Amino acid sequence: MAPTAITHPESAVVSSKVTQVPQDRSTVVEQLTDVARHVMGQAIDLLENTLTDDKQLTYQSKYIPGSTIGKHLRHARDHYALLSKAVLDITSTGASNSQAPVTLSYDARIRDTPMETSITAGIQAFREAVQQLDDIAKYAPEDLPVVLTADTGPYQQALNTTYGRELWFGSLHAIHHWSMVRVIAGELGLTLNANFGIAPSTINYHKDGSKSKI
DSSP, X not given: OOOOOOOOXXXXXXXXXXXXXXXXXXHHHHHHHHHHHXXXXXXXXXXXXXXXXXXXXXXXXSSSTTOOHHHHHHHXXXXXXXXXXXXXXXHHTTGGGSSOOEEEOGGGOOOSOGGGTOHHHHHHHHHXXXXXXXXXXXXXXXXXXXXXXXXOSSOEEEEEEEHHHHHHXXXXXXXXXXXXXXXXXXXXXXXXXXXXXXXXXXXXXXXXXXXXXX
């Protein structure tokens, strides 16, 4: 029996706006890098202009057990850094001229690093991550092949993906953690930028007049 086609009734369409995909694919990495720069820039601004004491980085949240601002910042930044390292490792060896894909694992994160407890270390770590992405944007195409290895618990997986897709994942993932940073900052009585921790799609949705917070 032939599979049943999946259709999308008009009632399921929530917006008539169609996202325009750039025709020049060479601009995609530049755009995604710009987004990543903005997202990490929010963290840098938090560290430079909102936090006033290293102790605020290690304050244990009452609402998100085990969470601190420092841990969320480090965790999110690590995903950008691991992606950059994977690309830089293969390009520095000249393997980028072959068909060998970039090999990436987000499970190789290093915990309890200085940026979890030091404002100064955090600023430096984010600036280095931004610089690495800027360097990669000069030559890496958005469809640069990447093999993502993942420990999913009971299974080890190897998934085919691309640099562009993982770069966007890094930003979306960071925004999710910024939303939790916002909660902890609220516990500390700190006021953050209105768009801190808000997904770009949600910001655009609000521009259309929606009152939704999600």
